[in-house]
Amino acid sequence: MSEKEIVFCKSGGCTAKLGAGVLEHILERLPKGKKDENLLVGYDSKDDAAVYRLNEHQAVVQTLDFFPPMVEDPYIFGKIAATNALSDIYAMGGEVKTALNIVCFPESMDLNILGKILQGGAEKVQEAGGSLAGGHSIADSDVKYGLSVTGVVDPEKIWENNGAKPGDCLILTKRLGVGILCAANRVSQAPEGAMEQVIDSMTTLNRKASEIGRKYPVHACTDVTGFGFLGHLHEMMDGRHSCKIYADRLPVFAGAEACAEEFLLTAAGQKNRNHLEQYVWFENVSFGMEEVLYDPQTSGGLLFAVPGEVAEELRGKLREAGLPAEIVGKVMERQEVEILVEGRK
Known part of the structure; x- marks a missing residue:
């Protein structure tokens, strides 16, 4: 399909993210509020997802990710964006349970293109063993797509990103x-x-x-x-x-x-x-x-x-x-x- 069908941003995929230095500058100034002992992993840890303990044996893993296209095929773009969003659950050692679509789409664009994007995403959620449970959309000048994903993990078996030891x-x-x-x-x-x-x-x-x-x-x-x-x-x-x-x-x-x-x-x-x-x-x-x-x-x-x-x-x-x-x-x-x-x- 042509570039006219999907409006490419100046950077697509994860190249569209804000720089790490910018995020550090902003996040360190956010009010922390009272610490919740059940919030095992939060945004202040620079980790891949948030983890909230429900009981001794179960914790919820939450993440979201979305971005503009980096390929011309909307179906492939949907698969890539979903695969990327689901990854944070796996990086924490968790299992995918549910996902919600995040959609930004121009009202003037062919809705069949959006359908192909959502089809690609839905197939990857299904492959992950999760259930696609809904989502949210807004009209925008450019196409963006991703998922909010919920998973589960044993609180004693969380993979944080900063637990490496000398000799590893x-x-x-x-x-x-x-x-x-x-x-x-x-x-x-x-x-x-x-x-x-x-x-x-x-x-x-x-x-x-x-x-x-x-x-x-x-x-x-x-x-x-x-x-x-x-x-x-x-x-x-x-x-x-x-x-x-x-x-x-x-x-x-x-x-x-x-x-x-x-x-x-x-x-x-x-x-x-x-x-x-x-x-x-x-x-x-x-x-x-x-x-x-x-x-x-x-x-x-x-x-x-x-x-x-x-x-x-x-x-x-x-x-x-x-x-x-x-x-x-x-x-x-x-x-x-x-x-x-x-x-x-």
Whole structure:
């Protein structure tokens, strides 16, 4: 379908997010109110979703996510947006139960386009084992779509994003380079076949990775989305730890590094670099790979921190399930440099 049918914003998918620095500046000034002991995870933790304890054995996981299109096909866009929104439940170690549609849509646009978007989203909610229970829509000048999702989790088995321990290995379950390749595709410069691989990744639920991970002692987990690999890794270190990343082990889409070398980049990626470069040191890493690591991911993979003795087994199980999982680094005691990225020597 043509661009006239979907009004593309300047940035689609998770590249449309506000920068991390802007959010920190705003959130730290919000009134906190009286602390509720049953609110186990709130916005002040920089985590992937909120978690509220109902009783000793049950807690509710709540999240929402929506954004403008990054692909031309409305059905595929709906699937991507839903997959991305559902991911936060999996990143907390939870199970999806219900979802509500969030819709912004121009009244002058063909409603069949909206129908295709909602169809794609509904199919992914069903695949996740959840129930689509309604939603809310407003008239807007641009298309935006996503979900508010509710899940459940055992309060004693929540995966927060800042529980990593020195000695842990870091495992990434999806390839990087989504934002760069989408940007290249918009100017018809993406390598042949690249977008098909990117779309397949963006529409793959993190359900399987989460279910496999629950069989292991996961100390921390996050999904890699708009703040890029390094942004979410920075949150995982929480100012308490450092880590070493092996650039040659990172799963990356073919062509992403080359596109970055040609400056086919996103504004959001540069915001990530500006915010994070004070925490990162690169050794023998190309400019293109640096950009891949700052690149905002739409519907990216899970990043696990697990004890070293189980890392290879977990990686193997994830690979057996068809996921391009790799052990990409290790957590260390706090060093002068928070994130050291090593390339080939």
